[in-house]
Amino acid sequence: MLRDEAQALTNLLRGGADGGGMPAVSQPAPLRHALRLMRATEEDWTFQAELLATQLQLARATGYSRDNFAYGSTPLRSWLLLFEQLRPCLAPRTAFGQRVRYAVLGSSLGSLCVFGACIYGWQARGIELLPLLVKHATRIVHEARVTGVRFECADLLGCDLRELDVVMLASQCWDAALVGAVRAKLLTELAEGSLVVDYTDGLGRRDGASDDAQVQRRDFHLELTVEAPVSWDGSHRFYVWRVL
Template sequence: MGALTSERSSVKVRLIKGKAKACAEALERWGETRARREAEIERAVESLDEKGMVVLEKKIMDDLLEFERYLEDEEVLEALPRAIADITELTSEPERATIETMHRALGDADEASARALDGLCSELSAIEVDPAWRGRLMAEVQRSAAENGWSAGNFAYGSTSFSTWSELFARCDALRARARTLDDEDFVVFGSSAGWLVFYAAATLRARAYRGFEILQTLHDTALRALTNFEHHTSSKIDFVRADMLSASLQSVGLIVLTSLCWDEAVYEACARKLARELPLGALVIDYRDALGRHDAFTRLTDDPIRLPVSWNPRQAFYVFAKTT
C-alpha cells in the first residue's frame, strides 16, 4: 500500500505544482498591468485630464477582458482533480457495451473486434490491480528517474478507458475522419504504458501499423504479454518498442498520441521540437495538455478542450492538433 500511496502523491504533487505555477504567473501578469494603469490614472488625476480618464476607463475594461481570456486560454481557474484515484476509473456514466463504443469511433466495427478488446481490457485491468506488479513498477520508476535526472512524476501511471477513447473520436470530426484514412500511415503513442491506447487503436482505426514507445521495462513487458493474447487480425501490425521516444521515426505517422500530462518540461519541449521537425504535414496529434499550441507548426482543431473521465480525473482535458507547417 505504501507504494500506491507514494504513486498517487507524486501525481497529486505534480498537478498541484503546475497549478500553483500557473496561478503565480497569472498574478504576476495582472500585477504588471495593474501597476501600469495605476500610474496612468495618477497622472490623469494630477493633470485633471477628463478625456484621458475616459480613455483609461476603456483601457482598463479591455485589460480585464484580455486577462479573462488569458485565464480561460491557460485554464488557470480549472479545478484540480478532487482525488487521484488508486485504480478505479472515475466515469460519469456506466460503461457502454464495447461494440456500441466501437461504433462511435468506427462505424463498421465488428463483434470479433469487440470480443478481442473486451478480453484485452480484462487482462490489463487485472494486472494493474496486482500489488506485486505495482511495486515493481514503482521501484523501476524511482531507478529510472535517478538514472536519467528526471522527476519521478515524469513516469506517473494512469489509464484511459475505452469509452473515453471512443467518446474523444465521437466529439471530434477530424479524428473520426482520420479513423477511416490511415491505411497508408502509422498510429503512434509516445508513452504507451501497458499498451492500452495502442490496442484501442488497433481495434478501431485503419492504420498501416500501430506502434507504442515506452521507456519503462515493466510496462513494456506487460504490453508484450498482452499482445500475445490479443486475438485480432491487426495483432501482426502492432509493435511495442522499449526506447526513448526521441529516437522514433515519424516518417509515416498520420496520428500520434502524447501521454504528456506529467512529463517534465524539458522532456515535453524536446518532444515538441521533434514533432515540429519530423511529423508529416497533415498528421494529427492527440495530447493531454495544450502546450503544442505554443509552437507555430501546429494548429488546434477544437475551440475548447474535450473533457472526459480518466483514472486520475473525472474531467481530463484532451486537445487535438494538426501539423500545418
C-alpha cells in the same frame, strides 16, 4: 470507472454490430480479452510494487524526474469519445482505404494502442521507456491475440516518427524540457496535416522554442478540445492539434 468501461465496451460492440452509430469494431474478441487482462494487471500488487521500483530506478538512471513515470489510465469510453470527434479530421487520409498509422508516446500498458488497432483497424505503435510496462503490454496483446500493434522500449526522442498520421502524447506529467524537445521533434518529423492528440496544451506554447529553421517555419493549429474522465480527473481536457 471499471463498471462504466465494461458498459461502454458492451455498447460499443452492440452498436457497431447493429449499425447503431458506433464504429464496427475490427477485433471485438481480442479487445474484450485485452481490456480484462490490462485491468487485472493494474490491480495486481506484485505489478504495482515492481512498477514503483522501476519508476525510481529509471528516474535515477535517465535524468528525467520521477513525475515523468507517473501511472494513470484513460478508459475506453473516454478514448472513444475523443477519437470519434477526431475521426472526421482523418477523412482525407482514409478516403481511399489507407490504413491509419497511429503511435502513442508513453504507451504504458498499451491500452491506447489496443483501442486504435481493435476498434478502427489502425496500424498501432507504442513507445514506452519503462521495460516492465513494455513487457506486460507485449504479453497482453499476445495473449489476447490482438493484431496490428507493436511496442518498443525506447526513449521517444531517439525514435523515428516520420510517416505517422496520428500521434498521441501521454505528456500530462512530463518535464517542461521534455515537452519542448518533443514539440521540436514532431515539427521536424511529422508531415503537414498529421494530427497530435495531447493531454495538455503544451504544444501550443513556444517557450524556449528551437533555433532550428525548419522548426521555426512550422507550427501546430488547435483543431478541437474534448473533455472526458480519466483515472486522475473526472473531466480532463484533451487537445487535438494539426501540424502545419
